[in-house]
Amino acid sequence: MRVLKFGGTSVANAENIKKVVQILQQHSQSKIIVVISALGGVTDQLLKAASLAAAKDETYKTILTELEKRHLETAKALLPVTQQSSCLSKIKQQFNELEELCEGLFRLNELSRRTRDRIVSFGELLSSHILADYYTASNQSGEWLDSRQLIRTNSHFGNAIVDFAATNQLIREQVLQSTSPLFIAPGFVAGNKEGQTTTLGRGGSDYTAAIFAAALDAEALEIWTDVTGMMTADPRWVNSAKNIANISYQEAMELSHFGAKVIYPPTIQPVMAKQIPVWVKNTFAPDEYGTLIQNTPSVEGEIIRGISSMNNVALLSLEGSGMVGIPGFSKRLFEALAEEQINVILITQSSSEHAICVAINAVDVEKARHAVDLTFEAEIKSGKVDPLKVELDLSIIAVVGDQMKSHPGISGKMFGVLGRNGINVRAIAQGSSERNISAVISLSDVKKAVNVLHEAFFEFEYKQLNVCIIGVGNVGGKLIDQLAHQQKYLQQHLKLNIRLAGLANSRKMVVKEDGISIGNWKEELEQGEKMDISHFVNTIVSKNLPNTVFVDVTANADVAGIYDQLLAKSISVVACNKIACSSPYQYYQQLKSLSREYNALFLFETNVGAGLPVIGTLNDLMRSGDQINKIQAVLSGTLNFVFNNYDGTRSFSQVVRQAQAEGYTEPDPRLDLGGTDVMRKIMILAREAGEQLEMEDISNTYFLPASCFEGSVEDFYQEMEKQEPHFKALYDAAAAKGCKLKFVASYENGKAAVGLQHIPPASDFYHLYGKDNIVLFYTQRYPEQPLVVKGAGAGADVTASGVFADIIRAARV
Template sequence: MQVLKFGGSSVANAENIEKVVSIIQHKSTEEKVIVVVSALGGMTDLLLECGMLASQGDESYKDKLHVAEARHMETVKALVPITQQSRILSHVKTQCNELEDICNGIFLLKELSAATKDRIVSYGELLSSQILVARLSSIGLDAEWKDARNLITTNNNHTNATVNFAVSNELIAAYFSNTDHGVTVLPGFIAFDENRKTTTLGRGGSDYTAAIIAAAVDAQILEIWTDVSGMMTADPRLVPTAKAIPRISYQEAMELSHFGAKVIYPPTIQPVMKKEIPVWIKNTFAPTDEGTLIESNRSSNGKNIRGISSVNDIVLLSLEGSGMIGIPGFSKRLFEALAQERINVILITQGSSEHSICVGIDHQNAGPAKRAIDTAFSYEIETGKVEPLSIEAGLSIIALVGDNMKNHTGISGKMFGALGRNGVNVRAIAQGSSERNISTVISKNDVKKAINVLHEEFFETSYKQLHLFVTGVGNVGSKLLAQIKQQQTYLQEHLRLQIKVVSIANSKKMYFNDEGVDLSNWKEQLQQGEQMNTQQFVETIQSKNLRNAVFADVTANSEIAHSYDSLLQRSISIVACNKIACSSPYEYYRKLKDLAKEYNAQFFFETNVGAGLPVIGTLNDLLRSGDQINRIEAVLSGTLNYVFNNYDGSKTFAQVVQDAQDEGYTEPDPRLDLSGTDVMRKIMILAREAGEQLEMEDITNKSFMPPSCMQGSVDDFYAEMGKHETHFASLYNEAKVAGNKLKFVASYNNGKASVGLQQIPPQHDLYHLYGKDNVVLFYTNRYVEQPLVVKGAGAGAEVTASGVFADIIRAGR
């Protein structure tokens, strides 16, 4: 014998019921079938609304009742041949009239008791099950309707009654041992108490009805047909990559269902588990899908974690006080106070110090819980032994579930590490001795991010998804987007990393798309964006609260650079091409480094020095391996190196600088390069990374530029350089006569830093430096006479973009 249960979505309308009929037809050819059905989809809520409106004196309940009647009538007419409709239509009409009489009584009394609620909602299952029998009979199946209230007996705890299994099992077994019908259809969810008043088994109780009957008749299997293909590793509405779970143990299924997995009603498992009857979760709309088999055999399935679930809208109740320490009975009194108010405790945690005890409950019970507990401990509160109960709202529980977690070290560490890296604060933790469930309490606002983070950590073997926000899509930024587009397949295949650009911005526009910016036409999308506002841009990034978030700053904007701290505090990693933050006053630089460490975020700025060259990374590797930086000599301006490599008297100095700007090697204002300011920033950043507390005013700048060139506009700058051509020519000629080359050199030695134009002789390491190349010489305890040299292109949009890209990949990994 098989028991099949069909949920509300499976019988929502005539079309869906036909799918149910097809499944029953197939099953009934094998053996006898017992079918349990829910009300038509949405009907229970509609009937409850009728009752509530009537109790409030709102006559619109009549309109709602007419909607309910019309749905059932239309369903009958669509399913049953016209020659066979009269009996079932008459029955539906009679039932709807009874329902209307009840609601009229509620309207007159202005009162809706729990018992009356049960009576009202029972009509949903009574009608749907009778309509299904009429359809099955119309196609020649030997189908009988049986009122489940005559088989299942409960106490009188209306809306959530407790089953009397001794009586119910006897009634069920006796009935089905004497019936010869091939298909028996019963309404789920409803029962009778000992006085034959209608009760219900709690929302989702149709599953429970099916399990009670399956256990009583020793069914071979219980199939629960719903609108999803089994239990999932996470809620697919929150996690698009959630996967179906092929096999799961009874215990795991109970844990997941208690913690929010809606596929199965939590009490369902208990009756069938005792009899070891398998439960198969199947999809009415995809009947060939495998679904999920719940059974006693615990298959490892290759995963220590079976699923991730959540309970939303909980509050934490915290009872604290020094008077609790070492005193027996405090926990007992706390739970007694909650039990007397019929308040269910979802989570419990207590520190070994016994100074506090913390429980999680549904937010709707917060008020009654506080009154009950404060009353129970009124003496201790008055005498100062215990603090008044504190309540923290706006919380949710995330639960990791899996039988195979037991004796596997590192699960908790992996869980909390993943949450911490994404800025998800854990308010409370609970783990039972069975090691089947690790539950954490977090902010409700973090639930979606947290579940996705954990699902990626424990279930995603294909790739990790990084959410990237890019500001600055000019010369370098546009090259960066092109490189990301080009490498997407490679990164996913070889590094298991998917970079999803979810925002782009420039000085005029900002555009967000959580599904990902189309990198083939991002310019058009950007034009459709909102007007750029830095504060709003940053706040939007924060409010989106996406996992594995990285902010890439490819601008020279001071306002953006000074928003890094607020992003790091939300565990959003930063990749900065912008040098302003790290060359700001040391206090801000240090703050950013400390915030990155405190909030488990990454702060990378490799392209601040040497464009795409691994200068800062190499310096950090030296320090991490125990070396010490004693001296640095470097040519750090690709612009100045290009200028002095190309200035040979055939063109004026101003023309060579213009060529450099045309090639994109200079800052938008070339004076930042030629004044040495940009080089000062770079050597200061290197000195700071080496451990020196250095400010810009501490750096000596031996400028070669006439002061008059540095005044006015950029056009004035070029005009003034033309007037001083003899000055530049004399610098060149003097070096040429001596057989030297001009290089703008940055130095750091014994805590002192300087920049300036120098004549470099042929035997020096800096002499053979061509084009726009940079070079950095590290003299350390290990590299004393022969320095460690990092050399290569130090300017250009492509190499700078590649450096930013490399930092993004590092942040993502």
């Protein structure tokens, strides 16, 4: 004996019903009970028609007409013309009853639970009759069973409780005494002892099948649906969700209770008591293995079985000092909810007994509020208990696995992952079995939470990083090229998949949840929206993508000004832009604080030395307990390039033009030549060393004449030509001493300075060529011989590579 249940999608139309019969024909070797749901979507339509009728809205007639037409057309498509009469007559008769019931509702302007059950029962009655007639027309022998006469329940309409002793006897008498090889029964419906129709709750067809299986000690229960078994997460949200081949009864119950819609939660209990295995199979891929639910032994390494979620949850909090040490508060709370037929999904209570929180379905909030406030009316008036607090727009996310009990650190990993992605946890519950860890989170975060948890517990192949880049000019373009070039390497060696989720320049912006083609990014950006920095940031935040990194490859103050918004949403920031870290100390410190508070990285290695590990080295020194005594550095690749190439044979202006043409300068070279850029860099290093420094605290010995700072960039070049004798004199003065000109930055004893210096041959700075930078760290551990970081400190490729390295750092947290 086997019991097979087919869901609404499996019998949604004639074509699908034919697939069902093909599956049944493959089970002809044993006796079969077939339990059928209503045609897909019919139950919702029946409920809608009933509600409209009770509201005196005559459009209910249109719904009934459309439903009748659908059922008649389904029957005609399945049955030969000569065998249609009986089935069509049954359908007509059923809809005549429906019309009479709805007309009564229209007149009474009222819809009771009992009448609602009667109306929604028609969906399963109709579909099961159609299937039974089609099966018989296919020259198969079968018998239709009326579940209302066999499954005995109480009179709790809408979610009736089964009397198993009476039910088991009725089912056995009906089925075991019959010689029919196959029985077809409507799911979801049952009846009380007065013969009135009841229902078993939405999804109750699964439960019906389990009731039949347990009553008959079936060898197996098969749940046929439109997916290939249970999955590690909802595949609509998680593209990499995996099929669960084997799962225990307890794990299946936990996952289904917390939102896994493949199987109705009460289904497991009757078959688990009889140790009847349950198969979850796909009607449209019948040869696929699916999921087998039974007392399955654990598999090495499979600690977590699945991640599930339940949406539209409300959190009720009862708080008050008058609750402490007084027994009975919890009892009264749960009694008040139970009297209103409100199901409690999750419970958590503080150890101080000052508060108790319960999660319920959001649709029951007003009933719950009224019932609880009424129950505790006296305590609320006296101030011993606060009025019930209600939080809406919440979800429950659950991590489920039998083996969690013997593996420490699962909850730490779960909450660590959620925290790093800015997902706030409002309440936590873990049963004594340690099979389930549940957390209440914001509804807006649930998709993100499922993805990051699935990645943490199931994605042993890749971690998905969503990167949003603003600034796609010289450096930004090189960065995207490097990302494209390294995609395969990152996947193979770092198990990292970087997705380009957002792009922006000064004109256009685009953000795509499923990613921007890295080979076609220019075209996609050009087709994007008009750029607006606030809109760009708000869009990124609203997408709420997991593992998001914002990358700023601009020199724009407005962009630097929005880092705080991103960090506060747990979005890591990688900044090539130096403005934020060289802004007033208060903002710099705020960004650092937000980074720590919201578990988002704030990385800006390329602020000093392009791709050189200058800031990283300084941070390592500080973290390991060293102390910075002095920093001396040549920090401008631009200025170093200029003074290495200027010897008086070409004008100073021509050398600067060359530096700009080769991409070594800012768009306005005066930021480099005036020392502003170097001032920013030494200030950033001083701040990272622990000094509270502002730009005005840094002395700057300018070598550019004041007239060079007037007018446009082209005016600047023309003025430099006029001032060529000045620059030649600077060079000659240094050469006369056997020295070179270098623009040096220094920090010592809380003071910082920048300026042009004569560098003798014995100096570490003398043999510094091209665009190289050099930083000397004098510390307690390196008091005489400094720790030296030296290398190319300018150029699009090396700067892009430094940004790239910061992105990888952000990914590996």
